[in-house]
Amino acid sequence: MSYSPELEPTPQFAATDQVQVIARHSEGHCRTPGYIRGKVGIVERYCGNFKNPEQLAVAHPAPEIIPLYRCRFLQKEVWPDYKGTETDTLEIEIYEHWLDPV
Amino acid sequence: MDQDLKMGPHDVGGEFSDPIDTSDGGMTHWEKFSNGVRIAVSARKVITLDELRLSAESFGDEYFKMPYFERNGLALVHRCLERKLFTEEELKLARAQAEKEFEVPLIDLPNPESITHLHDGEEHHHHDNDFQEDEAGEGPPSYYFDMLAVAKLLVDRDLITMQNVLQKIEQFDNVFPTRGIAVVAKAWTDSEFREYLIRDAKNAIIDMGLKLESFAEIICMPQSDQTHHMVVCTLCSCYPRSLLGMPPSWYKSRSYRSRVVHEPRKVLAEFGTNIPDDVEVRVHDSNADMRYLILPQRPKGTEDWTEANLANIISRDHLVGVRIPENVI
Numbered sequence: 228m229s230y231s232p233e234l235e236p237t238p239q240f241a242a243t244d245q246v247q248v249i250a251r252h253s254e255g256h257c258r259t260p261g262y263i264r265g266k267v268g269i270v271e272r273y274c275g276n277f278k279n280p281e282q283l284a285v286a287h288p289a290p291e292i293i294p295l296y297r298c299r300f301l302q303k304e305v306w307p308d309y310k311g312t313e314t315d316t317l318e319i320e321i322y323e324h325w326l327d328p329v
Numbered sequence: 330m331d332q333d334l335k336m337g338p339h340d341v342g343g344e345f346s347d348p349i350d351t352s353d354g355g356m357t358h359w360e361k362f363s364n365g366v367r368i369a370v371s372a373r374k375v376i377t378l379d380e381l382r383l384s385a386e387s388f389g390d391e392y393f394k395m396p397y398f399e400r401n402g403l404a405l406v407h408r409c410l411e412r413k414l415f416t417e418e419e420l421k422l423a424r425a426q427a428e429k430e431f432e433v434p435l436i437d438l439p440n441p442e443s444i445t446h447l448h449d450g451e452e453h454h455h456h457d458n459d460f461q462e463d464e465a466g467e468g469p470p471s472y473y474f475d476m477l478a479v480a481k482l483l484v485d486r487d488l489i490t491m492q493n494v495l496q497k498i499e500q501f502d503n504v505f506p507t508r509g510i511a512v513v514a515k516a517w518t519d520s521e522f523r524e525y526l527i528r529d530a531k532n533a534i535i536d537m538g539l540k541l542e543s544f545a546e547i548i549c550m551p552q553s554d555q556t557h558h559m560v561v562c563t564l565c566s567c568y569p570r571s572l573l574g575m576p577p578s579w580y581k582s583r584s585y586r587s588r589v590v591h592e593p594r595k596v597l598a599e600f601g602t603n604i605p606d607d608v609e610v611r612v613h614d615s616n617a618d619m620r621y622l623i624l625p626q627r628p629k630g631t632e633d634w635t636e637a638n639l640a641n642i643i644s645r646d647h648l649v650g651v652r653i654p655e656n657v658i
Contacts, residue, residue: 252334253336255383256383256386257336258564258617260564260614260616261334261335261342262340262343262563263342264334265334274618275546275618277617277618281379283377283378283379284379284380284382284383286376286380286412295617295619297548297619302591302612305591309591310594310595311594311610312609312610315610315612316609316612317590317611317613317614318612319616320614320616320617320619
């Protein structure tokens with residue numbers, strides 16, 4: 228999927244879709260915390276399209292517009308030794324270029 | 330977690346850290362001014378918030394050695410220099426001038442009439458209570474003079490006005506902290522509004538007549554008998570500022586940012602909040618473009634209370650999800 232600075236992209240995912248956060252490295256500024264990379268969860272909702280913060284951080288003249296999702300993870304999936312209850316969850320916002328379908 | 334994937338010193342979610350100091354230190358005059366300059370610069374779109382974040386992240390090992398407002402203030406200074414909004418030499422001169430104009434004795438508070446500095450390009454005499462000492466009683470920290478210099482240089486270049494800065498300080502002190510509380514009190518007494526707030530928080534709040542300066546979207550999460558919500562920003566300090574004011578010290582602390590995502594129940598217990606095992610704890614990492622307002626359940630025993638009375642028992646901590654308003658019985 229490629230994104231442009233002008234076009235509002237069509238979201239590739241919808242609520243309840245299973246997704247995996249891509250476990251790649253990043254240079255510079257990025258809003259995908261290390262702890263969530265590689266984890267599998269579901270899309271909770273599509274939040275709209277936003278300018279790519281990785282490009283905003285370097286004052287890019289024409290940042291791409293990218294769909295943003297709120298994704299839900301079971302804490303047991305994120306932290307294998309999680310001490311709370313089985314049903315505890317974590318929700319976090321992930322830009323589409325950091326998500327793979329499962 | 331795979332340590333290789335950690336982005337830098339700021340990416341602390343999942344780390345083990347100290348118990349949380351749940352008291353809020355508040356802010357000194359210097360911190361308010363520094364914060365006001367930074368917010369004015371990003372509100373006027375001179376520099377984006379993401380540029381300021383990257384600039385702070387680039388401090389490396391120094392990141393957590395500096396107090397929050399110093400780190401963010403100096404991040405602004407560095408980014409202005411990188412963007413060539415002014416030169417090192419201009420900064421040095423403006424800083425020297427700011428220091429000269431601000432001769433605060435180390436121990437005694439200044440005579441306000443003897444101090445002038447620039448407000449909106451005009452000399453301004455200070456009045457009683459304009460100044461306060463910081464906690465150590467030692468007057469302003471060094472970076473405050475950098476911030477005075479940056480403000481002067483940016484005002485001279487018509488990128489911000491001193492009025493922009495002063496307005497932000499005023500809003501953070503007196504306007505923003507009352508809004509979220511008013512929204513929740515209304516939701517507790519008006520079920521139609523409550524539904525609107527949960528469905529479309531931003532528009533529900535705007536329809537109340539509140540002007541939200543922030544670019545961010547707002548999502549309202551209602552507490553229930555099944556789910557307990559709480560909010561953290563593991564990467565910096567994202568927070569619904571235009572609804573709650575400045576985040577408290579603990580929200581910005583390394584301990585809170587590190588621990589909430591992996592041991593939320595333990596963190597809640599440190600705030601005196603114990604969630605039964607049959608209630609799901611749902612942590613929201615406010616890491617990007619959404620901001621979260623937690624809607625607590627209306628306490629039992631307040632059924633005939635007015636909106637104004639209800640507002641008196643709602644606190645910021647309830648709206649971040651670290652505490653629950655107590656039943657009145």
